[in-house]
Amino acid sequence: MIGYVDTAPAPAATDALSLDVRGVQYSYPDGHVALRGVNLTVPRGERIALLGPNGAGKTTLVLHLNGILAGGEGTVTVGGLTVNRDRATLAEIRRRVGIVFQDPDDQLFLPTVAEDVAFGPANLGLRGAELAARVTDALDAVGMTEHRDRAPQHLSFGQRRRVAVATVLAMHPEILVLDEPSSNLDPAARRELAAILRGLPVTLLMVTHDLPYALELCDRALILDAGQIVADAPTADLLADTTLLAQHRLELPYGFQVQGRAPSYRIP
Ligand SMILES: Nc1ncnc2c1ncn2[C@@H]1O[C@H](COP(=O)(O)OP(=O)(O)OP(=O)(O)O)[C@@H](O)[C@H]1O
Numbered sequence: 001m002i003g004y005v006d007t008a009p010a011p012a013a014t015d016a017l018s019l020d021v022r023g024v025q026y027s028y029p030d031g032h033v034a035l036r037g038v039n040l041t042v043p044r045g046e047r048i049a050l051l052g053p054n055g056a057g058k059t060t061l062v063l064h065l066n067g068i069l070a071g072g073e074g075t076v077t078v079g080g081l082t083v084n085r086d087r088a089t090l091a092e093i094r095r096r097v098g099i100v101f102q103d104p105d106d107q108l109f110l111p112t113v114a115e116d117v118a119f120g121p122a123n124l125g126l127r128g129a130e131l132a133a134r135v136t137d138a139l140d141a142v143g144m145t146e147h148r149d150r151a152p153q154h155l156s157f158g159q160r161r162r163v164a165v166a167t168v169l170a171m172h173p174e175i176l177v178l179d180e181p182s183s184n185l186d187p188a189a190r191r192e193l194a195a196i197l198r199g200l201p202v203t204l205l206m207v208t209h210d211l212p213y214a215l216e217l218c219d220r221a222l223i224l225d226a227g228q229i230v231a232d233a234p235t236a237d238l239l240a241d242t243t244l245l246a247q248h249r250l251e252l253p254y255g256f257q258v259q260g261r262a263p264s265y266r267i268p
Pocket of ligand 1: 054
């Protein structure tokens, strides 16, 4: 085990604790074991990068955070509420944990941007001025106000990703989970999205293969490999440990160097 890997018992539920994942194991119906006992604690307001090679279990873990996947061992708690199959609980969990999937087209399906952003809060029962304010604020937060009456399918990929973020922000989530937020963005769009994400007052968990993006946005990073968290440390320390990165098929871009405490942060 490397870094500050969390093997401690679950801390008591507190307002400062946004997410707690305890002993989560999961096998797909075909018997493939994807998660092998994941423990993870995220204090409110932290920004965390979830790194790991293809097939490590990152998406499987993310899908446990709002109950899309369940049924294995262990528990997931969001702001003190345990994820389970109860309908009322699931609805509240899905409000608290907003997931922005890699492909924005998975989240945009209505004729206009504003309607897509209104869809979630309208389902929560919001109407009138309150609903309008949710839409306006969410579009403002991602810099898409001027596009509110356009058809999502006429927007660029980068614009659609911003709208997908807005659809989640309109739900006032406690935790924003992003799957590969920088993929397919040009350098300017990548930088602009980073500025938006940095300014959001939410707990953020970001799955990414873009290690410089993880460094830019997240103070803390985890490596998940073969269904287990194998490192949990300040992002700079973790990315400075080139041996560790190589062990888990992670690579920094050519010429990119990180100053960190590697490998002194390792627990022997
Ligand atoms: N529906 C499924 N049925 C069976 N096995 C699956 C299913 N979905 C994923 N897996 C397996 O579970 C493991 C974890 O997959 P997962 O998609 O969570 O990895 P990942 O870390 O998100 O990978 P990537 O970086 O490629 O997106 C993989 O070995 C994968 O083959």
